[in-house]
Amino acid sequence: MQLKPFGQTNLTVTPLGLGLAALGRPGYINLGHAKDLNHSYDVTAMEAHAHTVLDAAWDAGIRYFDAARSYGRAEAFLASWLQSRHIDPTSVTVGSKWGYTYTADWQITVPAGQKHEVKDHTLPVLQRQWQESQKLLGNQLNLYQIHSATLDSGVLDDTAVLTHLAHLRNTGTVIGLSLSGTGQADTLWRALEIEFDGQLLFGSVQATWNILEQSATAVLTAAHEAGLGVIVKEALANGRLTTRNQAPDFQPQMHTLTHLAQQHHTTVDALALTAVLHQPFVDVVLSGAAQTDHLLSNVAALQVEWQPELAEILLGMGEETAVYWQTRSNLPWN
Ligand SMILES: NC(=O)c1ccc[n+]([C@@H]2O[C@H](COP(=O)([O-])OP(=O)(O)OC[C@H]3O[C@@H](n4cnc5c(N)ncnc54)[C@H](OP(=O)(O)O)[C@@H]3O)[C@@H](O)[C@H]2O)c1
Numbered sequence: 001m002q003l004k005p006f007g008q009t010n011l012t013v014t015p016l017g018l019g020l021a022a023l024g025r026p027g028y029i030n031l032g033h034a035k036d037l038n039h040s041y042d043v044t045a046m047e048a049h050a051h052t053v054l055d056a057a058w059d060a061g062i063r064y065f066d067a068a069r070s071y072g073r074a075e076a077f078l079a080s081w082l083q084s085r086h087i088d089p090t091s092v093t094v095g096s097k098w099g100y101t102y103t104a105d106w107q108i109t110v111p112a113g114q115k116h117e118v119k120d121h122t123l124p125v126l127q128r129q130w131q132e133s134q135k136l137l138g139n140q141l142n143l144y145q146i147h148s149a150t151l152d153s154g155v156l157d158d159t160a161v162l163t164h165l166a167h168l169r170n171t172g173t174v175i176g177l178s179l180s181g182t183g184q185a186d187t188l189w190r191a192l193e194i195e196f197d198g199q200l201l202f203g204s205v206q207a208t209w210n211i212l213e214q215s216a217t218a219v220l221t222a223a224h225e226a227g228l229g230v231i232v233k234e235a236l237a238n239g240r241l242t243t244r245n246q247a248p249d250f251q252p253q254m255h256t257l258t259h260l261a262q263q264h265h266t267t268v269d270a271l272a273l274t275a276v277l278h279q280p281f282v283d284v285v286l287s288g289a290a291q292t293d294h295l296l297s298n299v300a301a302l303q304v305e306w307q308p309e310l311a312e313i314l315l316g317m318g319e320e321t322a323v324y325w326q327t328r329s330n331l332p333w334n
Contacts, residue, residue: 001061001302006283008227009174009203011093011142013284015277016299017064018057019233022290023050025072026108041106043073050077051084056292058085060299064093064284066206066231068147069129070100070117075136082140095143095204095231097178098129099155121146121155126164143204143229144168145176149187156190166196169203176204178233182325184208185219192219192226204229209282210237211275211317213324224281231284232276236298237324238288238331241272253317260313266304269294273301275314 001014026041054065054077067074075096082092100117104110133141146165149155156162169175179187184207194201205223207216209232224230236242245254257268264271276285289295319327 001063003063004283006064006093006174007204007224007229009143009229011174011229013064013093013229014062015283015285015302016060016062016273017066017231017284017286018054018062018295019066019286019288020050020074020078021066021068021071022288023053023071024067024074024077025102025104026106041108043106047073047077047080050074051081053290053292053295054078054081055085056295057287058087060296062287062299063091064095064231066095066233066286068097068100068145069132070097070102070147072102072104072106075133079136079140089140092140093142094137094140095145095176095206096133096137096141097145097147098126098133099147099149101125101129119148119153121149121153121161122158123160123164126161130168141173143174143176145178145204145206147178148180149177149191150179150181150183151187151190152183156187156194162194162196162201166201169196169201174203174229175201176206176229176231177202178206178231179216180208182215182321184216188216188219188223192223192228200226200228202228204231206231206233206286208232208234209276209279210235210241211272211314212237212240212319213321214315214318215321217279217281220279220281224283229283230281231286232279232282233286234288234328235273235276235285236269236288237272238328240327242269242294243267256313256317260310264304264310266300267297269297270299270301270304271310271314273298274304274306275311277301278306278311 006013104116287298
């Protein structure tokens, strides 16, 4: 896989990256997560499983890895993998995130009224989580992102937080933000206005973009043109763009996708990822695979030939933004 510059940062990335949200903890919101882990939640077994998938990603050429403080032990599993494989810090790019604290206590579901992760975008959380991330990843950590920044969380107006992020940027860490929900575009437009010392604070953005949810296209294009590195997450709509999606109301689209995949000698997931890989504003597309065979099926996206007729059909499958995010929020933790 070809290494390329990550926006105008000093980092390099590969077109596909691996996200560790499904590998670092027993519970996650995507289709079929419980089955992926074979219902085996022993910490040592989960660490070994994460290392197996990371090995497969490395062998496939993937050199960008995405974690977060709230992904259970994802940072720790990534750190132990990097160490045990003697991976030179300069040969990979590692991003993590702060702003959510993992509170699921290694459970798949949590009691009513409790949460899997608690959001808090204030300075004390940034300072605490930065120390925690540093302790695990040290100089391997290249990119630190606000986890799911929104306008209403106030984080983009919090001078104390922004000043601290500028300090981290000035000491060598690329600062980014990830986005979620119907307000992705508005949040990023606001983030693109924030400067410190005559320079944009944010060097990268991680957003949801896939053939069903394309509402951030214009702002991601602007971010890319402004020099930000652009990471796309949820490129498979959390598994909805894979053959495991049996939802009756999605079967007409699945029929089209399956037919096209056959025509192009590929898989449905690879086809959906190809559409993202070919957007001009995209630097890295995350695979969220928790199984090696799924990861390899995702990597096959790099072989699919992108043709105008294919683009027209795939990009014509967009859903209304509000409907997309409502469907997303109905996915259960499993
Ligand atoms: N706000 C944020 O910052 C934020 C939010 C969400 C995600 N992320 C990042 O983005 C990454 C990717 O997100 P995601 O995992 O939610 O989204 P995704 O890539 O859209 O979906 C991943 C799902 O697709 C399934 N899948 C992939 N290939 C498959 C195949 N060939 N057959 C069947 N199923 C297949 C995976 O199954 P298996 O697990 O069985 O392989 C998993 O359930 C995360 O790991 C995380 O790093 C960030």
